[in-house]
Amino acid sequence: MTLTQVWGALLIFVLCPLLGGLPLISWITYLFTRRQLSQVGTGNVSVSAAFYHGGRWVGILAVLSEALKGIAAVLLAHYFFPTEPAWEIIALIMLVMGRYWMGKGAGTTNVVWGFVVHDWRVALLVFLIGGIGFTIIRDRTTGRYGVLVLFPLILALLHPHDSARIISAIALSLIIGWIYQKIPDDLDLPTEQAKSESKSVFRFFRGDKAIIPLERELDPQQVGSKAATLSQLKRWGYAVPQGWILPPGDDMQPLVKYLPVSESEPLVVRSSAIGEDAELSSSAGQYQTVLQVTSRPALKEAITQVLASYHHPAARGYRRNRDLPDTAMAVLIQKQIQGVFSGVAFSRDPMQQQPNTVVLEGLPGDASQIVSGQVTPEQYRVFFQQPQLVGAGLTDNLEDKTDNSTKPAPLDQQENGDNRSPSVEIEGEGDLPPALIQEVATLARELEDRYHGIPQDIEWTYDGQQLWLLQTRPITNLQPIWTRKIAAEVIPGLIRPLTWSINRPLTCGVWGKIFTIVLKERSQGLEFNQTATLHYSRAYFNATLLGDIFRRMGLPPESLEFLTRGAKFSKPPLKSTLRNLPGLLRLLGREWNLDQDFEQDYHHHFAPVLSQLQEQSVSELSDAEILERVNQILSELQRATYYSILAPLSLSLRQALLKVKDEELDSSQTPEIASLRSLAQLADDTRHLLSPKQINCDNHASVFTTLSEIPDAQSVLEQFDQFLAQYGYLSDVATDIAVPRWKEDPRPIRQLFAQFLCDPPPATKPPKRQRWKAEVVQARLNLKGRVTEVYSKFLADLRWSFVALEKRWLESGLLSEAGDIFFLEFAEIQRLIAETDQVLREELPRLINYRRSQLDEHRQLRSVPPLFYGNPPAVSFLMQTQSEPAQQRLVGIGASAGQVEGLVRVLSNLQSVPDIDRQTILVVPYTDSGWAPLLARAGGLIAEVGGRLSHGAIVAREYGIPAVMDIHNATQMFRNGQRVRIDGRSGIVEVLE
Numbered sequence: 001m002t003l004t005q006v007w008g009a010l011l012i013f014v015l016c017p018l019l020g021g022l023p024l025i026s027w028i029t030y031l032f033t034r035r036q037l038s039q040v041g042t043g044n045v046s047v048s049a050a051f052y053h054g055g056r057w058v059g060i061l062a063v064l065s066e067a068l069k070g071i072a073a074v075l076l077a078h079y080f081f082p083t084e085p086a087w088e089i090i091a092l093i094m095l096v097m098g099r100y101w102m103g104k105g106a107g108t109t110n111v112v113w114g115f116v117v118h119d120w121r122v123a124l125l126v127f128l129i130g131g132i133g134f135t136i137i138r139d140r141t142t143g144r145y146g147v148l149v150l151f152p153l154i155l156a157l158l159h160p161h162d163s164a165r166i167i168s169a170i171a172l173s174l175i176i177g178w179i180y181q182k183i184p185d186d187l188d189l190p191t192e193q194a195k196s197e198s199k200s201v202f203r204f205f206r207g208d209k210a211i212i213p214l215e216r217e218l219d220p221q222q223v224g225s226k227a228a229t230l231s232q233l234k235r236w237g238y239a240v241p242q243g244w245i246l247p248p249g250d251d252m253q254p255l256v257k258y259l260p261v262s263e264s265e266p267l268v269v270r271s272s273a274i275g276e277d278a279e280l281s282s283s284a285g286q287y288q289t290v291l292q293v294t295s296r297p298a299l300k301e302a303i304t305q306v307l308a309s310y311h312h313p314a315a316r317g318y319r320r321n322r323d324l325p326d327t328a329m330a331v332l333i334q335k336q337i338q339g340v341f342s343g344v345a346f347s348r349d350p351m352q353q354q355p356n357t358v359v360l361e362g363l364p365g366d367a368s369q370i371v372s373g374q375v376t377p378e379q380y381r382v383f384f385q386q387p388q389l390v391g392a393g394l395t396d397n398l399e400d401k402t403d404n405s406t407k408p409a410p411l412d413q414q415e416n417g418d419n420r421s422p423s424v425e426i427e428g429e430g431d432l433p434p435a436l437i438q439e440v441a442t443l444a445r446e447l448e449d450r451y452h453g454i455p456q457d458i459e460w461t462y463d464g465q466q467l468w469l470l471q472t473r474p475i476t477n478l479q480p481i482w483t484r485k486i487a488a489e490v491i492p493g494l495i496r497p498l499t500w501s502i503n504r505p506l507t508c509g510v511w512g513k514i515f516t517i518v519l520k521e522r523s524q525g526l527e528f529n530q531t532a533t534l535h536y537s538r539a540y541f542n543a544t545l546l547g548d549i550f551r552r553m554g555l556p557p558e559s560l561e562f563l564t565r566g567a568k569f570s571k572p573p574l575k576s577t578l579r580n581l582p583g584l585l586r587l588l589g590r591e592w593n594l595d596q597d598f599e600q601d602y603h604h605h606f607a608p609v610l611s612q613l614q615e616q617s618v619s620e621l622s623d624a625e626i627l628e629r630v631n632q633i634l635s636e637l638q639r640a641t642y643y644s645i646l647a648p649l650s651l652s653l654r655q656a657l658l659k660v661k662d663e664e665l666d667s668s669q670t671p672e673i674a675s676l677r678s679l680a681q682l683a684d685d686t687r688h689l690l691s692p693k694q695i696n697c698d699n700h701a702s703v704f705t706t707l708s709e710i711p712d713a714q715s716v717l718e719q720f721d722q723f724l725a726q727y728g729y730l731s732d733v734a735t736d737i738a739v740p741r742w743k744e745d746p747r748p749i750r751q752l753f754a755q756f757l758c759d760p761p762p763a764t765k766p767p768k769r770q771r772w773k774a775e776v777v778q779a780r781l782n783l784k785g786r787v788t789e790v791y792s793k794f795l796a797d798l799r800w801s802f803v804a805l806e807k808r809w810l811e812s813g814l815l816s817e818a819g820d821i822f823f824l825e826f827a828e829i830q831r832l833i834a835e836t837d838q839v840l841r842e843e844l845p846r847l848i849n850y851r852r853s854q855l856d857e858h859r860q861l862r863s864v865p866p867l868f869y870g871n872p873p874a875v876s877f878l879m880q881t882q883s884e885p886a887q888q889r890l891v892g893i894g895a896s897a898g899q900v901e902g903l904v905r906v907l908s909n910l911q912s913v914p915d916i917d918r919q920t921i922l923v924v925p926y927t928d929s930g931w932a933p934l935l936a937r938a939g940g941l942i943a944e945v946g947g948r949l950s951h952g953a954i955v956a957r958e959y960g961i962p963a964v965m966d967i968h969n970a971t972q973m974f975r976n977g978q979r980v981r982i983d984g985r986s987g988i989v990e991v992l993e
Contacts, residue, residue, distance in 0.1 A: 008080025012087065016073050016094035020110065021102025063109060069095060070107075070114030088118045089168035096175060106179045108144075111172065115151070121158060126151045144180070148173040211254055214243035214334070223247055223330040224272035229472060230332070236450070239468050241334045245272070246303065248328035256300045259333060267293040268336040269302035273310060274327035275319075286315045287329070291336060291366070299333070306331050317933040321959070337468045339461030341432055342366045343377065344949040345440050347448040348455040348869055350477055350957060351897055351948060351985055358382040358441040361947045362432045366461060376945045376966050378430030379893070382441035439467055447472050452547075452561045453481065455869060457949070477896075477957035478869035480544030482533060483564050485866060491532075491539035494859055496738040497851060498802065500534055501825040502634065503735060508532060510641045515549050517590060518583035522552050535868045537858040543867075554580045564867055591650045595783050598643055606790050609636050613797045618804040623833045626805045633798045640794055643787040651780040658773040665778055666766045670785035671792060675727040677764070679749065682723060683756035686716045690757070697758035700750040720753070729796035734788075737799040738822040744803075805829070816845060823851040872897065887991050890967055892942075894987035895953035898962035900940045901992070904978040906971050907934075921982060923974045927952020927965075935959050940982050942989060944970045956984075964989055 073091040081087035092114045099107035116123045130147045152169035159165055212218070215235060220228035227245050234240040246255055261267050271287030288309035290302035309315060310329040319326060343362025350359065361377040424438050440460055447456045455478040459471040491503070512528025519526075526549065532541050543564050554576025590597075609632065618626065654660075667673040687695075689712055696702045707713040728743025742749045770778060806821035814832070815821060821829070824847075831837040832844075840847070902921040905914060916922065918939040927935075927943045927950060935941060935955055941963040946952060948965065956963035962984030967973075974980070979992040 005080055008077070009087075011080070012073075012077055012091045012094055015076070016091050017098025017101065019069055019073060020095040020098030020100075020107060022069075023103065066107075066109035067113035070110035070112065071117050073110070074114045074117045084164070085118065085162070086164035086168045088114075089165065089172055092118075093168070093172050093175060096172070096179070100179050100183070104183060106176055106183060108176070111176065119155065119158070122151060122155050125154050129154075145177065148177050211258055212245040212247065214240065214245065214332075216245075218245065221274065224274050224276050224332075225473070226270070226276055226471065227272035227330055227332045233447075233469060233472065239466055241337055241468060241470070243332055243334035246331040246333070248274070248330050252300065252303045252331075255303070255333065256296050259299065261293060261296060261299050263294045266291075266336045267299060267302075268334050269293055269299070269306050270332045270334070271306050271309065271329055272332045273329040275324050286312075286318045293336075303331050303333075314933055317936065318955075321933075321936040337461050337463050337470075339366045339468075340364065340464045341436060342461040343432075343440070343459075345444040345458050345460065346455065346475055346949060347444040347458070348475065348478055349381070350475055350870075351894055356384050358384070358444050359949065360428075360437060360440055360444075361949045362430075362437075362440075364431060376893075377947045377949075378428065378432060379947055380426060380428035380430070380432065380437050382437060383425040383427070384441075384445065436462055436467070443467065443469065453564050453867075454479075454544075455481075457954070475869075476954070477960075480530070480542045480870070481564060482535060482540035482868040483543040483866065484538065484540055484864065484868075485543075485564065487532065487539040487541045491735060493733055493736065494537040494855060495534060495539060495736060496537075496822040496855065497825045498822045498829070499736050499738050500539075501827065502737070502798070504532055505529065506634075506638055506641045507645075509638065510645050513642065514587070514646065515553075517587050518580060519549070519552055520583060526552075533871075535872075536861060536864045537855050538864055540868055553583075590646065591653070594643070594646060594650055595779065598647075598783060598787065601639055601643075602786075602790070605636060605639060609633075610790070610793055610797075618801055619807075621804070623805060623808065626801055627830065627833050630798060630801050633794055633801065637791070637794050637798070640787070640791045644791045647780065647784040647787045651777065651784050654777045654780050658777060660774050660777045664767050664770060664774040665781055667781065667785075668766065669782045671727065671730060671789045674785075675723075675730060676752075676761075678723060678727070679753055680756050680761050682716065682719055683753055684760060685719075686713070687757055687760075689713050689716065695754070695757050697754055700747070700754040703754045703757065704750060724749070729793045731796075734792045734795060737795055737802065738819070741796050741799065743796075744800075802829075814841070814844065815848075820848050823848045823855075887993065890973075890989040890991075892967040892987045892989065893946075893948055893965040894963075894983070894985045895943075895946070895948040895950075895965045896941070896956040896961060896963035897985040898940075898960065899981070899983050899985075900962050901979065901981045902939045904942075904974045904976060904980055906974055906976055908971055921980055923970050925971055927956070927963075935961060940984070942967050942970050942974070942980075942982065944968060 070092065073095045074088045077088040077091035078085075092111050095110050095114070096107035099105050099110060112123070115126075126147060130150055152166065152173050155169045156166045212223075214227070214231050216231065217235070218228040218231040223245050227243075230240050230243065244255060244259060246252055259267070269290040271289065273287060276287070286309075288306045290305055293299050293302045307329060316326075318324075341362055341364055343360060345358060345360040347358055349357045358381070360380040360382060362380070363375065363377045424441070426434055426437055440458075443460070444456060444458050447458060448454065451474070455475040456472050457475045458469065461468050461470055495503075508529045508531040511531050512523075512526070515526070515528065516523045526545065528545075530542055530545055532539055534540070613629070613633070616629070618629065621629065668677060686707070689710060690703075690706065694703075694706045704717070707716055724743055724746055728746075729741055731739045731741045732748065733739045767774070802821050806815060806818070809815040809821065810818070824832075828837075828840060831840060835841075900921070902919045904923055905916060905920050906923045907914075908925060916934065916937050918937075920938050921940040921942060922934060922938045923942045925944045927941065927946055935952070936959055938961060940961055941952070941956055943952065943963070943965045944967060946965040950965070953963055953965060962982050964982050964984060964987050966987075967989060974991075981990040981992055982988070
């Protein structure tokens with residue numbers, strides 16, 4: 001060792017400890033704040049300066065000063081021992097010892113920054129590996145001792161031959177570990193004042209990483225929809241009780257240790273399972289809720305109970321029956337509100353899917369007794385008369401929750417409901433104040449608007465001053481939402497069963513194909529065959545499904561409101577646009593090649609099949625041959641439907657992008673326009689053959705009679721026949737095969753011809769020379785016309801095939817009058833031809849009459865609702881025509897719509913459960929969540945108590961079984977084996993024997 005190195009060692013052993021103990025932080029903090037840091041916190045002046053009293057800038061100076069000490073010590077050793085790096089670690093050891101002797105700290109910051117200068121690779125690897133480990137383990141004590149083991153180990157791996165350096169690193173780790181045992185934890189704060197002052201800074205490091213406040217933005221895939229929704233509501237400004245989340249798999253000890261709990265501040269512990277409270281599955285009451293938790297041991301036990309309830313056989317059975325995966329459960333702990341009145345409310349009536357009604361149930365006390373189904377609550381219905389309470393008007397200011405213009409005055413400012421708005425009508429009587437009922441109903445409807453029109457099931461409580469929101473979730477049996485918007489334009493008018501049974505799979509299948517092109521693997525799980533349905537014999541589109549598809553395509557959340565209310569889309573985020581760019585490019589490729597693809601299919605498929613159908617005499621075919629012809633047409637229609645959807649979309653897209661006006665385009669090649677122009681031209685050529693007296697505009701028959709008597713007009717009649725031969729496949733509603741074509745019933749077109757004779761339409765001139773943009777769009781318009789011609793011709797041939805079959809069945813007596821076949825579904829026609837369904841053949845006249853009368857009833861409706869919620873329960877035709885008289889008739893509360901007949905099975909408890917099936921009508925004293933496995937197997941339910949918003953009623957609606965509540969003494973009144981008929985909508989129970 002040289003003399004210089006001797007002086008260097010002396011400086012390291014003397015100067016480095018003094019540098020470590022130098023109170024630079026205290027001086028800086030006192031200079032800025034006049035506070036003595038040694039008298040606050042744990043005595044660790046660095047931590048106190050950074051987080052207790054110093055403020056942000058003083059904290060930064062604290063960290064910076066400690067970092068500079070470590071860097072200075074390493075640079076000092078490197079200067080005197082440039083080839084012996086072990087001395088740099090020895091300098092850090094001396095710095096740490098001085099830090100502990102004089103500053104009562106561990107010197108962790110000194111070592112960290114010193115090692116960055118000493119060997120940045122070791123520092124980086126320790127940071128990465130230690131950071132990942134700490135993120136997984138999330139335990140501060142384990143994390144810091146793990147780092148003390150990690151850094152000498154990594155140094156040894158990087159420098160395996162430098163034994164002095166390795167030994168020095170091990171010594172440094174041991175010394176720091178020993179100091180950790182001697183000094184108080186920097187982050188264990190001894191006073192309530194200190195806890196308060198550093199709460200936000202030290203929550204993560206102190207070890208209570210499980211304490212996630214409800215105010216934080218939460219991911220439903222990590223903590224469940226219940227907790228995530230309440231978090232969102234609380235951040236929006238709604239009165240949600242203070243709460244905390246224990247994520248799945250996290251340690252409960254920090255929660256038990258730190259949460260405030262006492263006799264005066266009780267807590268409620270609730271489940272928030274992944275998948276609970278989703279749009280299509282509620283899990284209502286399947287998991288445990290523990291009320292009135294007043295001590296830390298009770299809190300620990302409550303959390304354990306809630307977690308254990310996820311694995312309860314009933315909960316597992318529910319998930320299995322609803323095809324839900326086994327995932328995990330978070331736990332939600334909230335301050336319990338001592339309610340004066342409590343209850344539940346549905347923003348839409350779950351029994352009457354379309355009326356503008358809020359259903360509310362409540363009682364004095366907390367809400368648990370209502371949802372349990374063990375009491376019959378007070379029931380109210382609130383009718384909103386003003387559209388602005390339920391339409392888009394509410395959503396205009398929802399982002400600014402400080403605007404309370406839609407909310408009624410606070411209850412303490414109202415006098416027994418005297419100030420109730422005249423736009424609200426309340427039905428029902430009980431103890432709940434009318435003003436409270438109105439406020440709850442308004443809240444329920446406001447939350448529905450918050451969630452883009454999805455009906456909400458809310459749980460609420462009122463403490464005498466404040467209305468608290470305890471929970472909100474989608475009403476599962478009111479999903480999906482069906483919209484008449486757009487459907488009324490695409491498929492207008494009333495639709496018969498045969499038309500719908502053919503059009504629906506064709507249309508839904510093609511839309512599914514188009515969406516799959518864009519979404520690819522993200523289309524997994526989408527039921528495209530549920531895109532449309534019939535209500536009131538009219539087409540409705542599935543707004544819920546289409547909204548989901550739009551959101552998967554990157555469109556904004558208001559996609560559902562666009563479909564149901566016509567709301568405008570906001571600009572989609574760039575991230576989602578880029579994500580969907582490959583799919584959009586695939587769809588663009590299909591659009592670009594659409595004309596070439598159509599030409600190929602036209603020459604190889606459409607034209608040959610249409611020619612074959614024209615040459616074939618359908619009246620000479622047998623039933624089986626007609627069915628084979630129908631299947632051939634349907635095969636080609638499936639291909640043609642693709643073009644009938646994509647061609648108009650392509651036309652609209654090009655016209656919008658290129659900004660081409662309608663008057664720049666020539667529609668003469670579309671069959672609709674071409675036929676009318678041809679008829680107008682024929683009328684113009686005919687007009688000079690008739691005098692004004694011979695033209696009767698109101699009687700087309702007389703016009704054609706006159707023409708037949710004029711020799712020079714014979715050519716006109718021939719041209720009219722040629723017109724029918726060319727355009728006879730058209731009709732007033734081309735998509736409805738139940739509507740006769742012009743070829744079959746020329747009366748409408750004859751009448752139009754007579755009108756053209758009297759009042760010729762204005763002459764239309766094709767646009768002058770088109771600019772290139774108009775030519776691009778014109779090509780798509782011409783393609784659309786050709787597609788419409790092909791599609792309409794196939795539909796016409798399809799109709800004529802069924803008409804020929806109907807004629808044969810009329811002659812055989814299977815059908816009784818023309819048009820009967822269109823009241824059958826295609827599958828039923830197939831079974832009749834195959835003679836595999838004798839019951840259908842016997843019940844055919846009654847079935848057709850029933851459907852015909854149903855169509856007539858729907859035709860009488862002046863208007864149909866623009867929205868329909870949920871799917872109506874399936875009721876068999878035989879059930880509808882049942883006429884067996886009832887011996888006894890009881891009336892309760894209809895809780896789940898539908899009609900069913902079956903045999904009674906009385907159950908007073910769940911101790912012994914017999915074999916039950918869909919023919920079993922369960923009679924029970926009440927319905928809480930424990931009855932769910934039985935409801936999944938039963939055909940119907942009768943309960944002695946309970947309301948339509950109880951957990952049992954919700955589960956019954958999810959399973960789609962009729963349920964009637966509040967039949968007093970039902971378990972004593974009914975006997976096993978009795979046959980009963982129940983109507984879950986009206987609440988009527990009829991004893992048949």
